[in-house]
Each structure stands twice: as C-alpha cells, then as structure tokens.
Amino acid sequence: MSEMGGMIGLAAVVLSLGIPMALMYTYYRVKKLKVDERMAAVARGVAVPFEEPVAPAARSRKAAILLISGAVGFMAAFGVIAVVEHEPDTWSAVALGIIPLAMGIGYLLDFTITNREAHSS
Numbered sequence: 593m594s595e596m597g598g599m600i601g602l603a604a605v606v607l608s609l610g611i612p613m614a615l616m617y618t619y620y621r622v623k624k625l626k627v628d629e630r631m632a633a634v635a636r637g638v639a640v641p642f643e644e645p646v647a648p649a650a651r652s653r654k655a656a657i658l659l660i661s662g663a664v665g666f667m668a669a670f671g672v673i674a675v676v677e678h679e680p681d682t683w684s685a686v687a688l689g690i691i692p693l694a695m696g697i698g699y700l701l702d703f704t705i706t707n708r709e710a711h712s713s
Contacts, residue, residue: 649710652703659696663689 633640667689674682 649703649706652699652706656696656699656703659692659699661696663691663693663696666692 630640667686670682670685670689674680674686
C-alpha cells in the first residue's frame, strides 16, 4: 500500500512541475518561431506590419466577460449540486463564486469608464 502512495506522490510532483515547464517551453518555442518567421520575411524584403497592441478597454471587457461567466457557472454548478443532493452546506461553496463575480463587475466598470473617457476626448 505504501508503494502505491509513493508512486502517487511522485506522479503528483512530476506533473505539478512538469506541466508548467512544458507550457513555458511551448510558449517560448511559439514565440521564437514567430520571431524567426518575421526575421525571414524582413530578410526577403517583405514589409512586416507590427501587431497593434490591445486597447485597455478591450482587455478589461474580455476579463470581465470571462470572470463573470466563470463565476456564474461556478455558482450554478454548486447550486445544482446543493439542490440535487439536498445538502444545504454546499450553498457555502456558492458564496465563493462572489469573489470572481465581484472582480468581473469591477473589470466591467473599468471598461465602461475607459470607454467613456475615450469617447469624451
């Protein structure tokens, strides 16, 4: 029984360290391939347009949508579990969804303020 526990612990450590390292390596390789592609295009004399930076309002809007929808989904999932299983204690897990919901509302507020400032200028 202890041998199985050791294998599970080893797998947990390897996966918890290996997955982020694999993701970082993949991100680095994709970035390097994009740079190499741009450099090859410049060497051939092709005009390479620069990518437009994402506007802060668009970034806030995207974060707001993701956080609010994630929070609503989280709260709905635990609400359904609480109703189906008849466990009132599960409703306390629904309350944890208020955190990302409030963050999403904050980002939505930031989006509207940034949008108004951009249109008033």
